[in-house]
Amino acid sequence: MVEARTFPTIDIRGVNTILLRDGSEIRLEDIQSSEQGRAILDEIDGAILAIEDQIALGFQSDDPSWKVRAEIALKRKRRSRPALQARIGELRRAEKALAIKDTHANATSKVDAKRQAFVHAAYELLGHETCVEVWALAQEKQPALFTEGGSS
Template identity: 70%
Template sequence: MNIPSAPIRGVTTILLQDGSEITLDAIETSAHGQAILAEIDEAILAIEGQFAFGRETDDPSWRTRAEIALKRKRRSRPLLQERIGVLRRAERSLALGASQAAVSSKVDAKRQAFVHAAYELLGHEACTEVWARAQQKQPGLFADGRGPDA
């Protein structure tokens, strides 16, 4: 689904119950989006309930305004759900990336500890020979030209 580029009041700019407005792009977390979606669903149910129970009013334009509000609320739901989905995927990706970075840094720390211990046990000459041998076996990994001390 493609979100329209120009804001449409009541659809891509959502009217909240407190009278404020928020654009879909301003929703920064999936939890915030879920709260707004719950508010929209509540408003839809309230309007439908007023229609079902034949709410009487002295204002002849009430029904027209209520129908327009209902239509806008219903049209904003899929766009908001899409935004929530995008935010959830981004949040999951960020969480997964953080956990992978933690694992990666732990593995890197273990490798570094191994290299330092091997350097202490084998000495500079032997480590330089191992480095040269590794460079011969996989030259693509050593393209930066840095030596074993880097």
């Protein structure tokens, strides 16, 4: 799960609360991945096209107010797109930063594991006294690395 910055907001249907085709609602803050946001955006785009087609073709209904309701629904769907696109952008950036961080952590841990394997093999091959001498020489050459603030 990726965490992006969220600020407390008032729920406004069609702006930060999106009505889905199945009748359920989802708040922008509840969208957890860019993939999920993209699927919702695709659903909104499909609904917009369907409503536009109904209005253009003059969908016939016994209810005289259907066109007004369709235009209101179209406005709400269009109004929700920019906020959803912004949320998808936030999530993509957070996912990308997490992927970079994970890649760096894996590379660092692999390098550290190689160094540790080398030290163990050198200790086994050279013996305790020689390794103590090498440690003292390294400390003499780069004392900053062996101080309290440096890494061990």
